[in-house]
Structures are given as structure tokens and as C-alpha cells.
Amino acid sequence: SQKIEQNSEALNIQEGKTATLTCNYTNYSPAYLQWYRQDPGRGPVFLLLIRENEKEKRKERLKVTFDTTLKQSLFHITASQPADSATYLCAPTDAGNMLTFGGGTRLMVKP
């Protein structure tokens, strides 16, 4: 069955460092992959979408890579700030199918 894995342990980093979050998937070939941010008690907010034919995508301090051979996406936040502290959800998705989220990784950026 399809499986999405994100590190369930919180990632703690120091302000100013680069945070790197990992999303691994098995048993399907997503046409694209999305990353969302979720703050406690709030709904997810869309951040970035990367398609299967794209290796890398950037938006301000965010960078996403998509390796269809490794079945993995990496999500980077450079020059991290305490305001970046949140849970980050990945959603690798087959074309035309509904959104399926990974369990998310909680990021804590300490001043």
C-alpha cells in the first residue's frame, strides 16, 4: 500500500541555521508533491508544489527538491527564524487523485 514517511520526531535547530525536512514515499509515483505548513490549532497553509519533471523549486527562503529515483523530497528553510516553528506536511500525489498527507514533522527554531 502507499506510504508516506516524515520524521515524527521534532527537529530543533538554532535561529539562522538551515532546516532540512525529509519526505519519503513508497508504492506510488506521484506526478507532483506539495508542502504545507500547519500551526497549532490551525488549518494547513500551502507553501510549494513541485512537479515530477522538476528537480528543485525555490520560493524566498524555501527550497524543495524532488528525487523520483530515491522517492524522496527535501524541504529546506534557510536562515531559519523562530516564526518558522510549525509542523510541515508533505503530500506526494498521483495526478488526478486526492491529497494524501504525511504525518508531518514539527520544526522548532530556537533564538
Added chain:
Amino acid sequence: DAMVIQNPRYQVTQFGKPVTLSCSQTLNHNVMYWYQQKSSQAPKLLFHYYDKDFNNEADTPDNFQSRRPNTSFCFLDIRSPGLGDAAMYLCATSRDPGAVEQYFGPGTRLTVT
């Protein structure tokens, strides 16, 4: 300039007492979704509407129903809530069906006593 609005933000109901959660959107999107999210878990899709066409996920319990009277509004009805239905319920919209960018509301936290 709220785009996806959910009311109420917190709802308490009794075991077995029907409850309705509401969602409205100002984006004029064709698709509206309902997700259930339990603590420290991923949001799980319950069903979605593409215009008036209702699409239920295979593993969504019959206890959960939905109505979409018009483009802007969508309701989640839980006919007989059990303790296991306590969760955050998230409404989302998208322009097109499938898994393109979705806009989520703030959620309704449901407590079952």
C-alpha cells in the same frame, strides 16, 4: 479578507447527539473538501464535492454525511458522534478537483462528552 471560514471554531457535543459543522468560502472554488485530523496525525480526507457531485472516500464511516446547498457553503453532519470522532475537522477548497493547491479553513475542534 477571510477565504475559508469555519463555524464554530470549537464545538462540544454529547455522545450520540447529532452535530453539524459549517464551512463557507469566498473564493468561488468548484471543489470543497472535509478532512478529519486527530492529534499528531495527518489530515484524513472524508469526502469532497465537485460542484454538486458528492464523492465519498471508501473508508469514511456512514456516520458522516455532507451537504452542499450552494457554491459557497458546505456542511458536515455527524449523525451519532462517538468518543472516537473527537478531532479537528478541516474544510478546504480548490479551483479544480484532484490534488492541486488547496485552501484550508482554520478548523473546528470537536469534543464529544
